[in-house]
Amino acid sequence: MRSLLKQIYRYTHPRAYRHNENLWPYLKIERAITGEIITFSYKGLQVPIIELSSLKNSCSGSLLLVATGPSINQIDFSCIPSLAVMGVNGAYHLNYVLNFTHYVIVDMTFIDDRKEVVTDIISNASLTLFTTAYGIIKLIQIFGWEKVQCRLALIEDAAFKIYQHKIVxxxxxxxxxxxxxxNLSNIAFNTDIRSGVIDSGTVAYWAMxxxxxxxxxxxxxxxxxxxNFNLPRFYETSNDVLPSRLAESLDSKIIPSFELAARLFNEKNINIVNISENSAIDDAIFKKINYRQAFSLGSD
Structure with a gap:
């Protein structure tokens, strides 16, 4: 039946709508006048989602954004002052020492391959998880809706919005x-996620x-x-490494994207500090500082 419905969709919709073929006719949505999805129903199940408009400029102060590079193992997070924390993918392995307030997962293979950590993430009722329509559907299919205790904020790739045509x-x-x-017309950043998020090949860019x-x-x-893309992420072992495609787009997309992000944050007087001192992201983009210095912790 699913294959038949997909064929019907392909026959009745132009190719620019092809990215919706696995959602139709199971997913029903409504959008606000500002563009974001505000109601979400999958196979008759009404899924409560946070209206993105309610989140605009809802936070202040400092945010710690935690990615998953090996340098995480060189940081003693137990001595970092309490602040809001946003994690991506496997960063939740630090939940024993960090209080995650926001989380971002847009890689569907991560949900498939790291079910144990996703189980912990969705069990946190005080956390807001930003994910896509496909992410929400996977949570329902794999874990069951009754297991999803976190709040859900639905985000979309600006070029592939649900039930809208692909945007070049x-x-x-x-x-x-x-x-x-x-300098690069294929590198962009959206300051209003209600109209979609721009993808650059890394979830950290969505998070920013x-x-x-x-x-x-x-x-x-x-x-x-x-x-060091050949090395395990901070929570992996050499026998348990998921593949990474970051190296393929590092110079062409990722670094120019962070250059753009740095400019826009600077124009808004938002200070960015990269506490991964050996990061390939140049100091001219994000200032690199040892974490002890960044948080005024004194010397070791």
Whole structure:
């Protein structure tokens, strides 16, 4: 039946709508006038989601954004002052020492391959999980809706919005909140996630657009190594490493994207500190400081 429905969808919709073929007719949505999805129903199950408009500039102060590079193991998080924490993918392994308030998962293979950590994430009722429509559906299919205790904030790739046609990168300029790299027309950043998030090949870039929208005034980034891609992530072992494709797009997409993000955060007077001292992201983009110095902890 599923194959038949997919064929019907392909026959009745132009190719630009192909990214919706696995959602139709199971998913029903409604959008606000500002563009974001505000109601979400999958196979008759009404899933409560946070309206993104309610989150705009809802936060202040400092945010610790935790990625998953090996350098995480060089940081003693137990001595870092209490602050809001946003994690991505496997960063939740630090839950014993960090109080995660926001989380971002947009890689569906992570949900498939790291079910044990996703179980812990969705069990946290005080956490807001930002994920896509496909992410919400996977949570329902794999874990069951009754296991999802966290709050859900639905985000979309700006180029592949649900039940809308694919937008080629050059046409993203029609979205007022989308800003482009000064030299590269294929690199963009959206300051209003209600109209979608721009993908650059790394979930950390999604997280930065979310952090900008939430209104944080200072951003500390940990684990943004973007180097030694052959090494296990901080929570992996050599026998349990998921593949990474970051190296393929590091120079062409990821670094220019962070250059653009740095400019936009700077224009808003938001300070960014990269506490991964050996990060491949140049100091001219995000200032690199030892974590003890960044948090005024004194010497070891």
């Amino acid at each position: 990168h050059s046409d993203l300029s029609t979205i007022p909140s989308v800003h482009f790299h000064h 657009q979310i952090a900008y929208y939430l209104g944080y005034e200072q951003l500390f980034i940990a684990g943004l190594d973007m180097t």
